[in-house]
Amino acid sequence: MSFKTSLHAATAVTLVMAGGAFAETLTIATVNNGDMIRMQGLTDDFTAKTGHEVEWVTLEENVLRQRVTTDIAAKGGSFDIMTIGMYETPIWAKNGWLVSLDDLPAEYDADDILPAMRGGLSYDGTMYAAPFYGESSMIMYRTDLMEKAGLEMPASPTWDFVADAARKMTDKDNEIYGICLRGKAGWGENMAFLTATSNAFGARWFDESWTAQFDQPAWKETLNFYINLMNDAGPPGASGNGFNENLSLFQQGKCGMWIDATVAASFVTNPKDSTVADKVGFALAPNNGLGKNSNWLWAWALAIPAGTQKEAAAKEFIQWATSKEYIELVAANEGWANVPPGARTSLYENPNYKDIPFAKMTLESILSADPNNPTVDPVPYVGVQFAAIPEFAGIASQVGQEFSAALAGQQSVDEALAKAQALTVDEMEAAGY
């Protein structure tokens, strides 16, 4: 064997071994929604670029939350990347469960991430999860019904305007209801909506010394307003309605207005599924003149559990999936309407994206939510539609049941608030606050 041949053979062996040593198989836990499914379909691009394979574990949101929480708390190591939200990120980062993402290379351009998203996914100024897509909430309304009611939707309406419009649009004989809002119990269901709404009414979960505030007038005003409005202009059985139920009602032309996640805009304007696709307008979530709108802020983000053996490969994946190039890849394959929204500033500067009807309102909604300053009066917690403390999910689930029961007419607003106050005080005392 000549020296040259030997050299070639040695180089080939080295390359194969190097490839074998660095090519990893990543296990990624994620949720089942359109953007995540699209990403799964494009994984081949990541494999082609890096050599790493990906195995997906797709679960329903609540199952995923339980699954990844158990795994990370027990240091199970089942996943190399987890899809988590703004609620989990600061709590898990504080516990030392996540790998910092502050060392991503300059070409990743972390400064391009929308400040509200980066802030919500950071702890002590360090980013621990990269936003794959972000969302807020906004009003989606029927332009034809609004016109029929003789009204014009302002870009930033008040709750009084929305309530008046909802009552005027309602035509119960023809099964048209002026407003569809979440009523199904759950911390991510009715409590996400009601907590964000209460911010506009001047309410808050806790004062600065962590005392529960459900016995204050602002919460009573919030709940009375919501229940009266739903009784007058909401669909029957609203206490069982969550995102999907309201989406179904809106798509079938039964809602005049729907205040919910900005991600719904692409569903209600899709003529394949929606009967009212060409009659939908968008506006900011309502305010009450106190300087806060009733919109929330959320991001599905990718994070790496501390202790994974594949940290470098996991970072490569996060860099790929949350990059500007990925957005362009989706646009090239599926069109600009299907790119993951709400994560990067550059997307909203892109002339191709500016033509999407709901793009501007989505961005304005995201920008108007401030997780570090969510309420009229000061609070000790971070989060617009939640308080980022470990106890919140459990407490809010119980409070959500009381409020849902009040909407169903099973108890009065006063009774629901008294129970909410008592259980929150008990839980917070037990937790040592």
Next chain:
Amino acid sequence: MARAVTQRRKIINTAVAWSIGLLIFFPILWTILTSFKTEAQAISDPPVFLAFDWTLENYSVVMERSNYMRFLWNSVIIAGGSTILGIIVAVPAAWSMAFVPSARTKDILLWMLSTKMLPAVGVLYPIYLIFIKLGILDTRTGLVIVLMLMNLPIIVWMLYTYFREIPGEILEAARMDGASLKEEILYVLTPMAVPGIASTLLLNFILAWNEAFWTLNLTAAKAAPLTAFIASYSSPEGLFYAKLSAASTMAIAPILVLGWFSQKQLVSGLTFGAVK
């Protein structure tokens, strides 16, 4: 006249039985029908029953997105393995309780059943930690063990009930003829209890196939069975009911067919000893 009344009653009974049967089967039928609809037809109000444009698109999307055969194979191994292992452990246990009971046998039987009253989530974390220590997280072996343990009280109870119907004298005669304990259980008791063992086997296979708490919480990518396959199509933010129905139909089809063909054995086993 009396004959006419009997005939009428027969017709009424048949009609009532069919109505109840259809009522029970309706959710499955509706799932199957929905799987052939578009997403818009799946949520239409009023709902469409048969008059819609039938499509196989949902099945094609599901097949493209998921590795169905891997989930199916995991389900077969996990459900089959846990059931067979459960029978191997439960037959000697039920034999001793049925034929050589002690003063505490009934207490033990009740205690075994009481473990089914504990909410599974209450022991999730300890079992998760044990699985990590043993290195069996996200493995079929781990799930076979945990599902066997979960279903063991039911298996023991069912076998105990069947064994009690078998006269002890037959076993005694086998012993007098020189049969060892192993031979007594294997060659005398087991053949006589075949209908009971078969129905226990079938019922526990179905229970293990449908088990969704442990199979979702103790698996990730490698050992996930069909319950995880269904869960991957459920979404609280997006109406994907037609695709979810297609995934559900594909997941329940094997067990539905198995149940259909073995219903005679299942019913005869479950009613074994019910009427004397």
